[in-house]
Amino acid sequence: MDACAAVEKEVERVIGKFSGISEHSANVTTDLIKTFEDLKEAIGENGQEHLTEKQKDLLLETINQTNMKLVAISTEHRDLHGAVSKVGKVVDRNFVSDFSAFTRTSQNEENTHLLNKVMAKHYFRQGMDDIATLLIKECNMPEDQANEVFESKSNFAEIYNIWKSILNYNLMPALKWADQYSEELELKSSSLQFKLHRLAFLQILSEGMEYQSDAILYARQNFSKFIGRFEKEIQNLMGTFLYLPSGIRNSPYKDLISNEMWTEASYVFLKDACNILGISKNSALSVIVNAGCTALPSLLNIKQVMLSRQVHGIWSDRDELPIEIELDPEYRYHSIFACPILRQQTTDDNPPKKLTCGHVISNDALHKLSNGSNVLKCPYCPVEQHSEDAVRISF
Amino acid sequence: MELKSLEHSTLKVPYEILNKKFRTAQKNLDREVNQIQYSTKEVEKALKNPVVDVSEIQKLLGGVVERLQVLKRKANESISDELAASYICKRKLQHLQEIASADNSEAAVDQWKRIRMDRMVIEHFLRMGYYEAAEKLASKTDIRELTNLDIFQTSRDVEEDLAEHKTTKCILWCTDNKSKLRKINSNIEFQLRVQEFIELIRSNQRPEAVKYSRKYLTAFKEQMSEISEVMALLAYPVNTTIEKYKSLFNESRWNDLVLSFRNENYRLFQLSNQSLLSVAVQAGLSALKTPQCYSANSKNMNCPVCQDDFNKIAANLPYSHCAQSRLICRITGLPLNEHNLPMMLPNGQIFGQLAIPKISKENGVVVCPITNTKFTHPKIEKVFVM
16 A cells, blocks of 8 residues: 555544544533532532432442543543554554665765755755855854855846745736746747736636626736637636636636646746746755655665665665666766676776777777787677777767 | 655654653543542542531532543643644645645646755754754745654754753653653663763762762662762862863763754654755765766766765765666757767767757868867767667
8 A cells, every 4th residue: 555545544543533532531521520510519409418328329329430431531542552553653664764774974074064055055046045044154154165155146046036926826026027038938939928827817817706807808918919829728718707607616617726727837937937047947956855865765675675685885885876766867967878788887997989880888898809809899790890999989 | 655765754753743642641631530539539538427518528529520620621632732743644644645646747746846855954954953944944935834843842942951051951851751762772861960960060069969969870770880980070179180080071071962862862753863865965966976077077067966065075975877878968968869869079079960060160160169179171970879
């Protein structure tokens, strides 16, 4: 079963039981309070000074019952312990708590400083200067490093703030930005402007019937230039007028006012704006962290295999990760040539070489193939050649 | 899969809180039930007399009612606490599950990952003791309910107390978590008691120190050798030069206490001793690290590992593994493949076919952008990469 679902099932059970016992204990105590208050009244009802034997027996009996009921509540609560601790067990069973095998133990001070610096840069880049400043203060960052953070200013902060305001349902800054860059946006055939105007239109519409004419006016002013590219979408938007009296929320167009529309628009803004300004939408830190989050599960997996074969320390004494990590092509920044013969990455000491026939193999493979003599046959086409004729190349 | 590997603490910490709330609730219930039983016993005792006054019983019954009301209130409070803790677990679960339902929307995944990043940074800040930054970031990004700020809030109070050379809050914390600390075999309480004892000597209150040691140190029978060592302090002046005793008087022991408290707190919640952020950074650097990142003429400024700070952090980490060639043209950034054949200039530099027109000038001059060498009518050869 899916890890989260397994835990959720147990949490739901606990919530159910707590709600049950909450109600039950409230009922029992309320009843008991009433019983004792009634008794207190009743024993003095006839104006007598002393209790009768019958009253004594009744009291003793009630006390006895009360004690039993109270102990029952306490026991009932104690019995929930099983359900509560089950949650912890299911969390432990379904989630991994130990990553010690992945880290180099030498977490030295310099790396801590460097990590603080890149975190400060990350938040400074997003225009969250206050976070960066607090961090610098709390970690006692040396002044020269702090200055480096403040010099790293990029124009991403503006983009980030506009992105945030879209997520807070404020379109004004984004519309203004899109207006300023409308030529560039059109050149890239970006859908941003249309998506922003669409949201603005729907925002007016959701104010209610009395804003109908405002909405029509907005549509006429802003949608005409999109008619070529977004005809179908505009038809849909105009269709919403049909359902305005009964509310769009209950209409076939309800998807148009869902929250996803805002997330989507904010993302398109982030992507297109960064593209136009030629900056990355992710900071270096977030690229690395996301790559790490992709890599960790596979590394955990391989760890288990390696432990079962008694191979220790994935990081410690190797130059290379034991497995290839699949990342999005956009996060590949360098050409890597893996020798097709030796299945090894080439390095400065073992560079790629082009044979006379045009095939590329690594220097080590070249030497292995020529086997002491300096004549070899290309493994891909049977051209015989001298190993000195191979040319060192760079990608 | 990523959730399974990375989110243990996101769920385990609220569970531990829930578990603790449960124990407190049980204690409260038992205590109140006992109180009621005590007051009903009083009634029973009074009833045993041969003659029983109505007014006396009425008074006693009034007492029972009062106790019952206390129980009702306490039970209600305790169970609400438990429910609140359960709902926190649930809220976190729901957030984790959002990523699964967002699978087809690039925008939603992107946003979820941004939140994850902030969550990880907050956790890292807290572990490092950067409480204000953590607090601010959580409130600014509006993800407080997804973090473990609350448990760290307690530890912040304790740490500040320790930093002022006070043990009150930390001792309180020890009592609060007594059974758990015993389970994980912690000796933090012993360390605190020893420090208190040392402080008494430092302020020249030796008789009080002896009293203190009798009262608190005798409970730790396993640490006899350490105890006799500190007891020896009674005989030495505060400014002693004997290394062993000098170090016991050292004020830096308070900083050690802060660190060992922090460590015990992680162990209590089964948090690993490194933050997820630093682990992820190391894994991510390795996944991106290539030999080119360390060769002066093949750096790519878009590559995070090529940037100065990360370059240094990654210095000791393993390179990424690559069994299949993955070639990118350094001019256009496009992949080299059958649509963009790799071409070699006479100096051995390879670029994509599509990039050749960009580096060709008139009169058949081609300039290599890497070495700045000019070639006139060069022979540009195709290479074959398998």
